[in-house]
Structure formats: C-alpha cells, structure tokens
Amino acid sequence: MSGNSFGKLFTVSTFGESHGPAIGCVIDGCPPGLALSEADIQPELDRRKPGTSRHVTQRQEPDAVQILSGVYEGVTTGTPIALLIRNEDQRSKDYGNIVDSFRPGHADYTYWHKYGVRDPRGGGRSSARLTAPVVGAAAIAKKWLKEKHGTEFLGCMSQLGEIEVPFQDWGHVGANPFFAATGDAALIARMETYMDDLRKAGDSIGARIDVVARNVPVGLGQPIYDKLDADIAYAMMGINAVKGIEIGAGFRSVAQRGSEHGDELTPQGFVGNNAGGILGGISTGQDITVSIAIKPTSSIRTPRRSIDKDGNPVTVETFGRHDPCVGIRATPIAEAMLALVLMDHALMHRAQCGDVSVRTPDIARAGR
C-alpha cells in the first residue's frame, strides 16, 4: 500500500536503490506449474541493460538475475518468487556534487521534501535502474500469458526528439540501437548523428514509444475504476520520465467524429482500431495499442540554475554516466509494464468470471 508493489493478484514488490548492494523483487501470485528458470528472465533483462551502445549510459552492469524462491525442480510452486540482481558498478563519487542541491526536472527535490532524507547516489530509489526488477518479473508474466493465451508483446521507438520514425516492420526493432521499427539505414544514421550531437552538447532529448499486445483475450478489465486502460495508464505513467499516455487514437480522438472514431464490426471482425483494443475499460480481443511520451533526461552537463537545501541559488551541472535519451531503453520497460497489467487482469478476470478463454470469439482477433 505504500507504493512499491505493482499489481493486485500478480503482485510485484520491488526494493533497492541505484547504488545499494542489490535490487530485486518479490512476485506473489504466480500460478503454480509454470516451467521457469533464470534463462527465461535473463534475455529480457539484457534487452534493457545499460552499456549496450554509445547512446546509453556507460555503466557496466551484467544484471545477472538469481531466483531465490518459488521454483522447485524447474517449476513454479505458487509461492513467492524472489529475484535478486546485484549492483556491481556503483561509482558513487560521480554524484558527490548534487548531494546538497537539486537538479532541475529531477526527483531530488521532491524526495528530499517528502522524506526529509534521501539517498543521492545515482538517484537512489528514483533511478531508472529500478525498472530492472520489473522487467524481470514481466518476463514471467510474458511466459505465462504466451503459454496460456498466446499473447505477445511488441514495442518500438516511434519518435526521437523531432525525428519521427515511420513504422515498417517489427523485425527491425532488434537490429538497431534505438528499438526503431525501421530498416531505413539513412534514418538510423540520422538518429545516430543526432544523439552524438546531443551528447557533445551536454544535453538530452525526449522520445515517443509505442507498445502493442497481440492475441489478448477478450474480457480483461475491471470497470468501472480498474479498467484495463486505466491500469495501463497507471503503469505507463509510473515509468520514469513518462509525461503522456495514449490508447488507440489517443489525442487524435479530440477532433474525430463519432462516425469516424467508433470501430465498426462485421462478421469478420472489427474494422479499424481507434479503440486501441479496449472499450468500456475491457479488452475487445483486438491488439492493445499504447503510446507514451518520455521527457528528456534531467541529468545533463549543461549548466542550469537551481537552489540548494537552504534555498540559496546554485548552478548545477551533472557529470557522470547518464542516458542522454532515457527513452532509448524504455521500449522493453514499457512492454514489461503492459505485460504485468495484462497478467494481473487475466488473474482478476478468472477470479470473478472463471476461465477467460471460454467466450473469446475468433472474430475479435480479425481486426488489427
């Protein structure tokens, strides 16, 4: 209840700070009987880990996950699954200069005011490093959803600063350092140059990320408050640096007429997907489509005005190893959050309504 657990029935409680001895989580509610080992989790952690290209933080972390409980002879037992990831490359000295002052746009200020104390090393608890345990937990959710319902998760960066990245094919996402769904080499080169220039300028930039869930059972969502889209919005807005979230047509809905927005149905399925796969807070069986806005990293070398704890004016320049575009590594994180929401709702749905797949119509899958 104090904010560090995610999910009601597939509940992930995380712990740790950027530069403490370890980070991790306890996952409560995983169904028993799922084959599981570290090998199911590590690949997802590797997708988000730092140090994989020159465009992200150069912190070197193997992010090797260890399962401490909940699995016996390679199978989940229905008891809590604890994941442990040791922090290995903590250079706390990098942060000495921001211990007593607040970076503009950073959680420094609010953590200090809320708690009266804060761990300044690497942003402490507010660090994006804390998305690692969630990605680990989501790997388990993804595996269960895939086996039970065939559900799959996909994500890509669709905009980097001013540079829009038109969608070509999901197959390209793993072939470039930006999670871009494009095979346009010139566009990728432009993004590389853009990032190099930013890094030289000591500045940072925002990004837009799109994520999609495919083969979603119809009927997930608990209106009228724990709607599926409401919980997705909660999950996405909870990711570090996210400032906006859209489902389906999103803000384009504002200027749409009802005769344009409402996706028609035919015996072959939905025509269009302005709904983003959710109506009345419940999944339609179509693809769930989500888009998020990620703000630029607040820790930059560019000098900025700020104050210290006593309210005196200071100039802040942040050195150290920071992602110049925190959005770059956000794609697997956004997928993870979407997977955790669907997992939780799959369990919630069968609690109230019994097994979910019974009424799933084929036609629901016909629309995009």
Added chain:
Amino acid sequence: MSGNSFGKLFTVSTFGESHGPAIGCVIDGCPPGLALSEADIQPELDRRKPGTSRHVTQRQEPDAVQILSGVYEGVTTGTPIALLIRNEDQRSKDYGNIVDSFRPGHADYTYWHKYGVRDPRGGGRSSARLTAPVVGAAAIAKKWLKEKHGTEFLGCMSQLGEIEVPFQDWGHVGANPFFAATGDAALIARMETYMDDLRKAGDSIGARIDVVARNVPVGLGQPIYDKLDADIAYAMMGINAVKGIEIGAGFRSVAQRGSEHGDELTPQGFVGNNAGGILGGISTGQDITVSIAIKPTSSIRTPRRSIDKDGNPVTVETFGRHDPCVGIRATPIAEAMLALVLMDHALMHRAQCGDVSVRTPDIARAGR
C-alpha cells in the same frame, strides 16, 4: 479489489446502473470532524448534471443527493459516508433496439463478452451517469483539502473537435455551456453552431479538457508505483471515453531538450512548469496540470455497421437522449477525479511521513 472502489485510504465504492432504482457510493476513510451536509455536495452534482443546455443529454435528473451515514450533528464521525441518488427519469424503452447488437465504439460488446450478461438500459454500469457518485464523493475531498491545505481545483474545455479554445481566465468557465475559459463571445457562438450542426447530422465529437490543482502540498505521491502522476493517469483514463492523458508538457516533452524541459529553480521558486507540478512521482508544490482527450460519443443516429450476439451483420442507429459531446460535462468529473487522487495521497503521505504541511516551502508555490 473487483474494480468498483477508488482510492486506498479515502476509498469510494460506487454502485448502480443508468436505469436502476438508484446510484450511490460508500466513502470509507474520511477524517472525522469535518462539517458536512448535503449542501456541500449538491452544487458539485449540479455542475455535471444532465439537461442543463441543449448541447447535452436531455435526460431530466434532479440528482438530489442524500447522506445516509457517517455524519452526526453536521460533522463527519470517521465512519463510512454513504451517498444515495435516486434515478428518476429512466426511459428504458429508448434502448430496446440495441439490446441484441453492439454499438461501434461502445462498451456493449465487451461487457457482454466479459460477463456473459449485461444490463442494456442506458448502458447499464458503463454509463457516464456513474460519474455522479464520484463527483459527490469528491465534493467531500475538495472540502477537506481546501480547509486543510487551501487546495483548489479548476477545469475547462480547451478544445472542442477542431475548435481550439485559448485560455483567457478561469472566471469565464461558469458563464457558458462548454466550461470554456474564454470570454470570446464569437468563439462561444461558433461552438454553439458547431454543436447544433453535429446534432442535426446525428453525429458526435471529441474534446480536450484541462484541469489544475492549486496550492498542493509538496510531497504527495508514493513512488515508485503509486506515483502521484501514475494515480492521476489511472483516475483520468478511468473516466468514460478518455483516450489520452498528459501531465505538464505531456507529449510536447518528446521534442524538448533537457535544457528546455527541466524547470529551473531560483530562491523565488520554480521557473516554468513543464513538470506539471510532479517530479519523480511526487508533488512539487506547483500547480498540478493535467490534460485529457475525450473521444466522441459512440451512441449516434448515423447508421453504422455492426453485428448482433450471434455474429450476424446488422446496421445500428442509436436513438434516445445522448450527449453529442460527452466531453462537455467532463470538466467537473475530471476535477473530481483529481481531487480524489490528491485526497488519497494526502492521507497516504501522513500515514508514512506524518503531517504533510511541516516541510512545505513557500518557494514551491512561487512557480506556476
């Protein structure tokens, strides 16, 4: 846990359907000692009630609220407060034609698939009518927040379809039927004509709503999942027809540089408010600024392709009394949801950190 309660410590559990005998809610966790009567709640309900102009549904509901419990001799006792609102103008016959088929863009389809049964009268549980109890509950939250922290809530429509409504002054909001913060009579007239044309065409339109909380204590928010912005996103996306949500700079953050986005601090306060009053999921003490996208009403007279329960193709035309722009009455609802989130977080914060006002700095209020 089944989705019909909102909030963890100031918990509002609602009940009712559009055309049942009554709607209402139970509010658990209200602090004792607050002076309260129906007169504190009714004005908020009156702001959102139907039938107030020709641009909204013509259903005639007094929406008279009755307090059934939790108040003794005009003061809250700390026990649950139940609010009851009788439904009086239910013309169920209006809905006979959509009992067996699904309106495109409507919750008909998903409710039926989720539960295997649905109340078709007026949309049943999925009706926007169910926002009334929440607005009632929020009136109590608003009163407590105002008395305890001086917090105030404001909202307006900033876009109606293609028509943008530039912000002039909050004082105009109550003086036109659109909750528009403008005194531009020509613009209001244009909106009136726009709505009249839509109604004649049997179509509907989307809208954008902005809401603001002022005089917010610094320190509200429970990272790293129950962040203040995450819970706001959850609350807003849970409102009927919402498809997008922004905090502060929102989607503009995508193309912003860190040196532009991060709000600088001076001894006089923040410079700018791209953060929308929230950093790291915790309130900064600045205004909290939220913007939401509302899709066009799905119940329209324009004929649309759909299917019936057996999967056969049908044409659906929806008659009856529907808001042609559900966004028009959404402003007080969005304010209400924001108030409920802040109330819940105010209680959550003092649970963990003690009384909230101790560390609130004056400087936090200096920024916008």
Added chain:
Amino acid sequence: MSGNSFGKLFTVSTFGESHGPAIGCVIDGCPPGLALSEADIQPELDRRKPGTSRHVTQRQEPDAVQILSGVYEGVTTGTPIALLIRNEDQRSKDYGNIVDSFRPGHADYTYWHKYGVRDPRGGGRSSARLTAPVVGAAAIAKKWLKEKHGTEFLGCMSQLGEIEVPFQDWGHVGANPFFAATGDAALIARMETYMDDLRKAGDSIGARIDVVARNVPVGLGQPIYDKLDADIAYAMMGINAVKGIEIGAGFRSVAQRGSEHGDELTPQGFVGNNAGGILGGISTGQDITVSIAIKPTSSIRTPRRSIDKDGNPVTVETFGRHDPCVGIRATPIAEAMLALVLMDHALMHRAQCGDVSVRTPDIARAGR
C-alpha cells in the same frame, strides 16, 4: 483500507449506524450469472433480526432488504450489488443518558478517543445492528457456494453462561429461541429460566457459538498470511463482543501429543478432525469447525462505576432495549462471516490456481 470493507475479491463495504436513516452494503466481485432476488436474502436477515423472542432486544425492525443494483432480470451482472435496509424503529431518546459518559466494556470510550466525536444513538457504528448487511451479503455468498461447490453452513449455541448445550442434531437449531442443537426440552426450559432471571437482575451473560462449513473444496487458503484459518479468525474476532476463537481442537491442542492431534489418513479419508478442516492454512476438504466466545452485553441496568468525558466519576445504568445475551443472535452472524471468508477464498484460489474443483479428491470428504 479504512476498515469498513470485508474481503478482497468478494468485497463487502458496509455503511450505516444503529439510528441513522439506513444501513446497507455494496458487494463488489460477485460472479455474474447467479440467479438472485430479495427472496434469497430476506430469510437470512429474518434469522438474525431483533424482536423474535423475549430473550433478545425488543426493537422492532422488519429488516426488509432492497437490492439497488447489480441484478438485471433476476441475474447478477458482475457489477456491484448494493443492499439497502431502512432503520425504522429508532428510539434515540433511550440513549440520552449515556451521551457524555462511557459504559464499562463498551466501545463508547474508544470511539470517542479515536475520532474525537461519536454518534451515541444506539451505539452508532459500533452497534451489532451493523451485522445485518453482512448477513445479507453472506446470503449471496452462501447461494453461490452451494450452487458451485455444494458448500453448506451450520451453526449453533453450544454454551450459555455456565450452561453447556451438548450437540444432538442440527435439526433442532431452528426449533428453539437459542439456536441450540438440542431437542432436550428440559435444557431449553432451563435456558429460558436462566435468561428470565438475568433480565430481571438487569444483567447479561456470555455464550459460545459453534459454526461448521460442510462440503468445502480442498485447497482454499492463501498462505502464508492470508491462511484460511487466519482469515476466519479475523472474521470471527471482528464480530461484536467476540473475545476468543478456536479452529478444530483449539485450546485442547495445548495438552495434546502429536500422535494424538495429527489426524491420520486412510484411503477412506481422514480419521478425526482435530485440524478443523484446515492444515497449513489451506482447507483439507473436511468440515471446517469453528468455535467462538462471546462476552456478555455491556449495556446493562446494573449500576456501574465509570467516568464522563471530563474524567469525572459517574454511575452508569443503561436502560433501553438491549440483548441480555448478544450471543443468542450471533449464530447466523458467525455463519455469515464464515461464508464470506470461504467465498473470498474460493475466488482467490481460482485466480491463482484455476478452477478449484479439479483436484478435489473424494477422500477428503470422507472424514468428518
């Protein structure tokens, strides 16, 4: 979270005070598709209602329940079910003498100190009258459990003050005013005289109640904290005036050896039921057996020493209509709480483990 909701997935949120306009509850999470009307609920309310014999309070309440939502054409829709019971016989004047002083053994003292304000009419929120909505909600749980799993609930008074009531047959319970499972007319007569004497003496007495659930699915319970017995203990201790709770052998376990206590298994089932149907916090499929101790009513005519709000010594004599043995009407309440716990766990179990009946062995039912 503020204490007025019961259950996690079949969640009952109650409201109301003894002498307010109404009491009731909102039930969230009821599975859809259950046939339901007031006629399913009223008989359970009638079993606990006041005024049915001279041994209980003479307050005259029809306790007529109205379903306000969640049911359409006689079937639950999966949306919240609200129950409303009007208070009709509130003689608030009866309580005038205890407004400013505290009855020994009563919640007067603690409510006043906790909230700084209290509703003194009939005990306000602390009144046993508030068990009525729970009994109503449990009628729904009982019906679902009966239809789904064949589960049944039985209860009886096994001790009234010093008078032990040896169990003979459940069939007797409805045939006397004490819920005694005995056909021994002399014993019943002795109980009648005992109560008459107490009433004349202006005093009250405690009781022991036994409740049993039969045909319980094996596997219910969420260790290691939300164990089935832990939640039963919570539910029972939450009933007004309960001071002790036992499962199975209860306090007799203290002097038992392991070779005596542990119920052996044979291919025909368990031999004995010291476990009370629960091992490791999970149901075994045997009968669940629970026993509770109920203290004597604190509102008595006998003069007692106390203090007023200012700490001055006073003598308190309570007139008005009070149950001289609150235990008499406790049997249907204890059954109700047990039913609510099992209902919640049945849903919880199928959330995590799928449909509950798959692994239920016949042998589990063979033991008592």
Added chain:
Amino acid sequence: MSGNSFGKLFTVSTFGESHGPAIGCVIDGCPPGLALSEADIQPELDRRKPGTSRHVTQRQEPDAVQILSGVYEGVTTGTPIALLIRNEDQRSKDYGNIVDSFRPGHADYTYWHKYGVRDPRGGGRSSARLTAPVVGAAAIAKKWLKEKHGTEFLGCMSQLGEIEVPFQDWGHVGANPFFAATGDAALIARMETYMDDLRKAGDSIGARIDVVARNVPVGLGQPIYDKLDADIAYAMMGINAVKGIEIGAGFRSVAQRGSEHGDELTPQGFVGNNAGGILGGISTGQDITVSIAIKPTSSIRTPRRSIDKDGNPVTVETFGRHDPCVGIRATPIAEAMLALVLMDHALMHRAQCGDVSVRTPDIARAGR
C-alpha cells in the same frame, strides 16, 4: 493480495522456503528518519533461531540478516527495506521419505492439493523457518513504536502440554529455554524432563503462549472489520500451528456476567482488564493481552497411518531435525506479529485521524 504480504501500510512481503538459497522480506511503508542497522534486528532473530537448546530443532543456522535497501547512512529513507537471510544448513536428504506421502497434521497434504506441486524439503514454504523474516521486520516496528509511543512487547509460555506455568515475572523469561515467566527451578526442571521424555518417545506436544503490549496509544483499530483485535487474531492464527486465540478474558467471557466482565472506569483508570486492552475493536490504552494455543508438531518419529499421492495406504515416520514443541520458539514470533499489527494500525490511525498521541489520556494507562 496472494497471501504473502502482511500489513496494509507497514507491509511485509516475505519470500523463501526452508531449504532454498535464502529467505527474506521487503518492508514497504517504514517511516523515514528512523536510525536503523542490522544490530537493531539481529538480537530479535537470535531469540527465535534454532539450535539454542536441546529442546528445539538442532538445525544450525546463524540467521544473519543483511539489509539490502531502504537505509542510507544509518537512517531509513522511506523506501522499501529488504532483509536477506541465507539458508546455510539445509540437509534436504532428511526429507526424502516424505516426498510422496503426507504427514498427518501437516501442510503436505493441502499444499499438494492446492498447487499440484510442492517443495518437500523441510516443509518448503510452510516451514516455521519462514517466521524469521517476520521477526526481522517486527524488530523495526518495535523500534519505531518504542521511540514514538514508548510501546513495549513481552511474551512468555504459560502452559507446556499439561504443565501450567504460573506467571511470576517477565524478568525470568530469558533465563530458561522455555520463555517461561517463572523463577521456579523445580518447575523448569520438570519441563526439561517432560521434553526429554517426549523426545525419547518420538512424540511432540502443544503449548500456550501469552503476549502483551504495554504503553499502547489509545485509538488504534479500524472498525468495523479491521478492528485491532480482528487483525491480532488474523496475525496470531497465521503463525504456524496456532489453533486458538484469546484477547483479554477470552473464553472465560462465556460464563461471565456483564456486571463482572465490563471493566469499570474511575478517574484513576480502568479497574481490571477483561477487555484485554481493546473495546469495539479499538485500543483503550491499557495493556493488550493475547493468548494463543499451539498444536503439537506434526513431524514425529511415532509411526502413523497415512496415504501417498495415489491414495495408497502408507505408514509415515518422520526423521530429521524437528522441534518437539514448536511452541517453545513461538514466543518471539507471537510478539513480532503483535508488533506488526500495532505498527500497521499506528500508521492507519494517523492517516485518518492525524497524529495519534494528541488525545491519549493518562488515565488510559492507569489500568493494567
């Protein structure tokens, strides 16, 4: 929600099995600013750890706790505190003989039926070893409650099998291997002999434990379901092997008259404490007194009838290292659970009612 978290605002989520690599917990909601190190926690763990006398299991575990997060420079930061305890002395071979059959009175049977899979090594998740993380978490709660409210926790064994242990003085508890509050050397010797005989006989025995909280603030408890006594009952019944729980007069209440049971008040405080420090589910400020019944250990050498997974009859004799009276080490565990409940309610109370100490009257402390 899946049963492995304890507490709503001071939430302890545990993980681990008896013979896995580690056990531990995540504590969410600890107030910031509390001085904390392993040295505050280890002594409590040492009180319950195995191998301290010949009357308990001979498993050798240092139970050395490590704080992984939530503390910076010796002070809690308000973020989750993770505790890790490595399992070091796992002799899994000891359990080979009970992998496919069920010990009478043990959770073997129900875990297997619930989950369809179970970790048989040392009882897996159902082992009393899992009380260690809770004792660790409670050490933090105890420290905060002591500093904030002066609250203290005491416990003792009051009965071992047939042997009653009359209370003499809390000072004796640490001076004998039974947590007995007696300085009667002959009685202790009798208990030693009693246990030696049992061990030779390959049998086990039950026990009764009493725990007390002193200097409890008045006003804790969230009626009408999350009553303080209801949550204590839940906590105690959730401890391994507990079958009964009493508050104050407990089952003696059954034969008490109202004029005897209700504790009178004088300007000097309460006269007597039949209430056990709780009225209407809210603390009175008196000592909270709790008593629990613990059943005999189910793992014994005495041969017993049982069945295997296929339902065939087998004889089970359990070898290995088991506590012949699991009650012996239960005293610190019961204290821990009581501390966790009070901690949670202290936070809950100040969420709704503000700081707790304001209305605490001196007179409340005058009673026992």
